[in-house]
Amino acid sequence: EKSNWKERAVEVLQTNASFLLVNHGLGNSSSGLWSKALSASRQLFALPEESKAEVAAGPPTADAPVVRGYFGVGAESGTRASRFECKEGISLAAGERSVRLAPNRLPKDLPPEQLSPLETMPAQLRLLALRLADGIADVAQQRKILIPEDAAFLAGGGDGLEAFRVFHYLPTADRCAGRAPSTAELLWSSDHTDWGSLTIIAQDSSDGGIEIFQDGEYHRVRSQEGALIVNGGDYLELVSHGVLPSPLHRVRESTPTSGRSSLVYFHYPVGSSPLRPSDVKKAQERRSVAPKPKGLVFNTLTDGLETLDEVITYKKHLQRKWMGVRATGPKTEL
Numbered sequence: 001e002k003s004n005w006k007e008r009a010v011e012v013l014q015t016n017a018s019f020l021l022v023n024h025g026l027g028n029s030s031s032g033l034w035s036k037a038l039s040a041s042r043q044l045f046a047l048p049e050e051s052k053a054e055v056a057a058g059p060p061t062a063d064a065p066v067v068r069g070y071f072g073v074g075a076e077s078g079t080r081a082s083r084f085e086c087k088e089g090i091s092l093a094a095g096e097r098s099v100r101l102a103p104n105r106l107p108k109d110l111p112p113e114q115l116s117p118l119e120t121m122p123a124q125l126r127l128l129a130l131r132l133a134d135g136i137a138d139v140a141q142q143r144k145i146l147i148p149e150d151a152a153f154l155a156g157g158g159d160g161l162e163a164f165r166v167f168h169y170l171p172t173a174d175r176c177a178g179r180a181p182s183t184a185e186l187l188w189s190s191d192h193t194d195w196g197s198l199t200i201i202a203q204d205s206s207d208g209g210i211e212i213f214q215d216g217e218y219h220r221v222r223s224q225e226g227a228l229i230v231n232g233g234d235y236l237e238l239v240s241h242g243v244l245p246s247p248l249h250r251v252r253e254s255t256p257t258s259g260r261s262s263l264v265y266f267h268y269p270v271g272s273s274p275l276r277p278s279d280v281k282k283a284q285e286r287r288s289v290a291p292k293p294k295g296l297v298f299n300t301l302t303d304g305l306e307t308l309d310e311v312i313t314y315k316k317h318l319q320r321k322w323m324g325v326r327a328t329g330p331k332t333e334l
C-alpha cells in the first residue's frame with residue numbers, strides 16, 4: 001500500500017481537507033527530532049521575558065516580509081478588544097534559502113546546540129512537504145484536478161517563502177485573564193484558513209486543541225501519538241477550483257488547566273506562481289458561500305484581490321498580505 005500513498009493523500013484531502021501522517025521518520029512527541037524540538041521550545045519559552053524580548057519579531061518590511069523572531073502573549077490577537085490570543089510563539093526559517101532571506105533570531109541565553117532542533121525540525125518538515133506536494137501534484141494532474149502548469153508550481157514550492165512557527169498556548173484563566181481587555185474573549189487561535197499549499201503540525205501529547213470546521217461544526221483533531229497533522233491550504237483550494245479544500249480551523253483550549261505546544265510548518269508554492277484574476281474571482285465566490293460559523297469574518301488568501309485585473313505572483317501577494325497583518329507603522333507599498 002506504500003505506492004498508493006499519493007492517491008490516498010489526494011482522496012483524503014478531497015473529502016476531509018486534512019489527514020494524519022505516520023511513518024514520517026521524525027519521531028513522536030516523546031522521542032526523536034519531534035520531541036527534541038518540543039523540549040528546545042519549552043526551554044526557550046521558559047526564558048525570562050527580557051531574553052525573549054531581545055529576539056522580538058519586528059514588523060515585516062518590503063525587503064524582509066518573512067518575519068523571524070519572538071512574539072509575546074496576546075501580540076497576534078488582531079482586535080485585542082474583542083479577542084485575545086493567549087499564546088506566545090517564535091517564527092523561524094525553514095530551509096537554507098529561507099535562512100538566507102532572513103536569518104533566525106534565537107535567544108543568546110541558551111547554548112545554540114540546545115536550540116538546534118528548532119532548525120533541523122523545520123528543515124526535515126520542508127523535505128517532507130516537498131515529497132507530499134510532489135506526490136499530490138502528480139496525482140492531481142493525472143486526475144485533471146490541476147492543470148500541468150499549476151501542478152508544477154505546487155510541486156516546486158518551498159523555495160524560500162516557507163515558515164516554521166512554534167506556539168506555546170497558555171492556560172487562559174491563569175495567564176491571560178489579567179492581561180487582556182475585560183471585553184475580550186480569551187482563546188488560543190482565531191478561526192482562519194492557511195494561505196499556502198500545505199501545513200504540517202506536530203503537537204505535544206496534550207489533548208490537542210486544533211479544531212476543523214466540517215459539516216457545520218468544529219471537530220477537535222485528537223492527538224494521536226506520532227501522527228503529524230497535514231492540512232490543505234488556500235493555494236491548493238484556489239488552483240484545484242475547490243476540489244482540494246482549505247479547512248477553516250481554530251485552536252481552542254483543551255483542558256482549562258494545561259497549556260499546549262505545537263510546531264507548525266507552512267509550505268508554499270513557488271514564489272512566481274501566477275494568481276489569475278479568473279481563478280481568484282471563483283475562489284472568492286466559493287469562499288463567500290462556504291459554510292462557516294455565524295457572523296465570522298476572517299482573512300483568506302484571496303482577500304485583498306477584489307479588484308485584481310492582471311496576474312499577480314503568489315510571492316508578491318503574500319508579501320503585501322503580511323505587511324497588512326503585522327504592520328505597526330505606516331504601510332509601505334511594495
Ligand SMILES: O=C(O)CCC(=O)C(=O)O
Nearest residue numbers: 167189201210251262264
Ligand atoms: O497550533 C496549531 O495546532 C495550529 C496553529 C494554526 O493553525 C496556525 O498558526 O495557522
Ligand SMILES: [Fe+2]
Nearest residue numbers: 192193194249
Ligand atoms: Fe492555521
